């Protein structure tokens with residue numbers, strides 16, 4: 001369980017940065033990589049989540065992302081997402097840096113979300129870069145056609161970072177800023193093995209933040225944080241928020 005020191009740090013904090021990963025989405029029923037049983041089971045994510053696969057077979061890749069988007073749209077934010085929103089009542093600035101593409105932090109109501117790997121609910125034209133509505137993709141797929149831009153006929157892709165692509169520079173800048181200026185840093189539901197996100201907790205610690213990890217299993221950083229809290233985000237974070245509410 002968490003310490004009184006954590007509650008004191010959160011009570012006096014002006015800025016908190018939170019890094020979230022697949023674990024918090026899994027608690028909303030979003031499969032980490034693929035859901036077994038469906039038509040997509042035979043594909044490895046690495047086979048489809050790259051620009052070469054997209055250019056070779058846009059309908060296939062668009063269809064896979066449409067399926068994943070529907071899984072996300074059917075899911076709901078959980079108590080872990082909601083606890084991070086509640087934290088904003090206690091701390092001036094809470095920045096949530098997420099490796100997840102499922103939009104659940106936004107849907108829960110977090111005000112400051114940095115999407116490290118993009119957002120699967122958004123799509124854009126690969127030629128003119130304008131946003132394209134998901135309904136247009138759905139209609140094209142049902143007609144057996146690749147989805148194209150209404151303005152320029154360019155191919156439409158999801159606004160996510162694919163294997164081999166750079167992270168959005170703006171997201172990198174905002175994540176670095178939040179990490180190096182926060183008083184408390186929470187690493188939640190992430191295995192902390194995928195760089196550069198994996199580097200953020202230790203970057204926060206070097207900059208003087210109180211660093212806390214919340215994860216059911218120990219990770220490479222567990223021995224180096226100020227507190228390691230074993231458990232799911234949906235249980236640990238609401239418990240911390242209850243203590244914080246009582247201490248307020």
Ligand SMILES: [Zn+2]
Pocket residue numbers: 125126127128129130149150151152153154
């Ligand atoms: Zn276009």
